[in-house]
Amino acid sequence: MVVEDVTEGQWNEKVLSQDHVAVDFWAPWCPFCVKLAPVFEQVSGEVSDMKFVKVNVQNEQNIASKYGVLGIPAIKFFCHGKEVGGVVGYRTKEQLKQDIAKVRAEDESCVANSSDMKR
Secondary structure (H helix, E strand, C coil), X not given: CCXXXXXXXXXXXXXXXXXXXXXXXXXXXXXXXXXXXXXXHHHHXXXXXXXXXXXXXXCCHHHHHHCCCCCCCEEEEEECCEEEEEEECCCXXXXXXXXXXXXXXXXXXXXXXXXXXXX
């Protein structure tokens, strides 16, 4: 599954108005961001009830600043327009899937209307 780049002009439509979203904050000059990209894309194909998008912090500094992104790669999770968690640094596929499960388990807005992840 292709992970879509999101700009500030698309943020409300592509992230805040969606039920469950994982956002990868990245930059092309960041080696760990480049390493995370295929993992993020692979997990996006396995978690069917969550939208996966990415934000280039070099081009979209306002979004990164608004959500307190100080280090990259950073993945933030949004449920029903609300930020509900996040992690900073490279994640393996297994770690990322665990992060998603943890966010869903800890936040009621993520639990509502979510189905189990594909294995």
